[in-house]
Amino acid sequence: MPDNECDLAVSYLGLTLDNPIIAGSAGTTSNLDTLRQLEKAGASAVVLKSFQEERTNRFVPFPRFKIIRNGAGKYRSDTFYSYEQAFEGDLDDYVLFAKRAKEILRIPVIASLECVTQEEWIRGSIMLQDSGADAIELTPSCPVGSLLRDHKLDFVRYSSDLVRTVKNDTDLPVALKLTPQLENPFKAVHQIRNAGQDAFVLFNRFAGIEIDVETCSPILHGGIAGFGGPWMVNYVLRWICEIAADPAIEVSATGGFVNGNSVLKALLAGARSVQIVSAIYLEGPDVITDTIKHLKMYTNKHEIHEIRSLIGKAARKIVPLDKVKRDVFFRATISSGLCTACGACRFCIYGAVEKRETKYYIDETSCVGCGLCVELCPVGAIELEERGS
Numbered sequence: 001m002p003d004n005e006c007d008l009a010v011s012y013l014g015l016t017l018d019n020p021i022i023a024g025s026a027g028t029t030s031n032l033d034t035l036r037q038l039e040k041a042g043a044s045a046v047v048l049k050s051f052q053e054e055r056t057n058r059f060v061p062f063p064r065f066k067i068i069r070n071g072a073g074k075y076r077s078d079t080f081y082s083y084e085q086a087f088e089g090d091l092d093d094y095v096l097f098a099k100r101a102k103e104i105l106r107i108p109v110i111a112s113l114e115c116v117t118q119e120e121w122i123r124g125s126i127m128l129q130d131s132g133a134d135a136i137e138l139t140p141s142c143p144v145g146s147l148l149r150d151h152k153l154d155f156v157r158y159s160s161d162l163v164r165t166v167k168n169d170t171d172l173p174v175a176l177k178l179t180p181q182l183e184n185p186f187k188a189v190h191q192i193r194n195a196g197q198d199a200f201v202l203f204n205r206f207a208g209i210e211i212d213v214e215t216c217s218p219i220l221h222g223g224i225a226g227f228g229g230p231w232m233v234n235y236v237l238r239w240i241c242e243i244a245a246d247p248a249i250e251v252s253a254t255g256g257f258v259n260g261n262s263v264l265k266a267l268l269a270g271a272r273s274v275q276i277v278s279a280i281y282l283e284g285p286d287v288i289t290d291t292i293k294h295l296k297m298y299t300n301k302h303e304i305h306e307i308r309s310l311i312g313k314a315a316r317k318i319v320p321l322d323k324v325k326r327d328v329f330f331r332a333t334i335s336s337g338l339c340t341a342c343g344a345c346r347f348c349i350y351g352a353v354e355k356r357e358t359k360y361y362i363d364e365t366s367c368v369g370c371g372l373c374v375e376l377c378p379v380g381a382i383e384l385e386e387r388g389s
């Protein structure tokens, strides 16, 4: 590494990773060819596709993917919606797969399990330890798995018992992957943490449903599917900021991280590593190479020598509610030279935008400086200026 290049290495689950980008668990990590490609693209570790005890989930229906475009006009969000479920083999096949992955890859291999009975969680963990896997991700959080479908299940108690059992019976580092569908993830983490997990993975995807209005039916195979996307990233960042504020709690981020900028946000929130999945499906493994390039450019520009110095930096700057400055005021002005009279800013809820003949103006006595028109203007013709306190 040249002297002036940033050291991208991070430590996660007791492993030293070359960079913070992990290829997260999914179909993209369910065969040896793709695993090779992910390593080549720069992934610092892989989490294998989950093995599930529930046999039904090993037979995944076709077609299984849909990109759902919600919203209207400019206000759209893309959701990668999928019916893909478990690794398509039994536990012996999975252990063999983990063993082969270890043989062909230089980077750490993290196995992933979703069982139901205590015996199978224990059997699976011990067999995966023997396969040579570097760590194990426990995933009682699959959006279509039987655990989340059981509305009577106490997720926190179940996860605590599970972590305790696996830690008792293996020496592997253990990460627990949480569902985002918890009433209070902070509270859940604090209730589970004494069970002995080495890290929390925040979060698996939500369980959702999409409806076709022509057929009046749920799409694809008619059931509940996993759905996530960049729209969920702020939810994930919020909980990472709160949970990883305690440096003794190690967090890996997943849920809407699709490029270098979003990975930086995860680190700044407090994550030690960031797992990417949907972006790999939609853009291929090169998205990892591009993300690493972005991290290098950013650290070079900001003269950062160790990427780990960014971890938690933004979370430490969160301003508590009672300390938010509420006595500095702004007002907006339109630069008539730049304004194209497109009208995108025409509706101001404070009644401050006026159209006179063909031009738009802002009435400075009505403008409260909320900043929305600045966001809406497509050509940057509106500026906010401070007007004192």
Ligand SMILES: Cc1cc2nc3c(=O)[nH]c(=O)nc-3n(C[C@H](O)[C@H](O)[C@H](O)COP(=O)(O)O)c2cc1C
Pocket (backbone or CB within 6 Å): 024, 025, 026, 027, 049, 050, 080, 082, 084, 085, 086, 087, 112, 139, 142, 177, 203, 204, 205, 226, 228, 229, 230, 254, 255, 256, 257, 258, 275, 276, 277, 278, 279
């Ligand atoms: C098609 C698909 C299959 C997935 N399969 C698994 C899985 O087997 N085990 C698991 O723990 N998470 C699984 N996930 C969840 C991902 O590991 C990841 O946590 C989630 O998609 C959020 O990351 P993303 O926004 O980068 O996609 C899957 C996600 C997708 C999109």
Ligand code: SF4
Pocket (backbone or CB within 6 Å): 331, 332, 348, 349, 350, 351, 352, 353, 362, 366, 367, 368, 369, 370, 371, 372, 373, 374
């Ligand atoms: S800053 Fe807010 S209040 Fe002022 S004109 Fe723009 S939208 Fe209206």
Ligand code: SF4
Pocket (backbone or CB within 6 Å): 334, 338, 339, 340, 341, 342, 343, 344, 345, 346, 360, 376, 377, 378, 379, 380, 381, 382
């Ligand atoms: S959005 Fe911008 S360009 Fe369009 S009318 Fe308003 S100030 Fe002019």
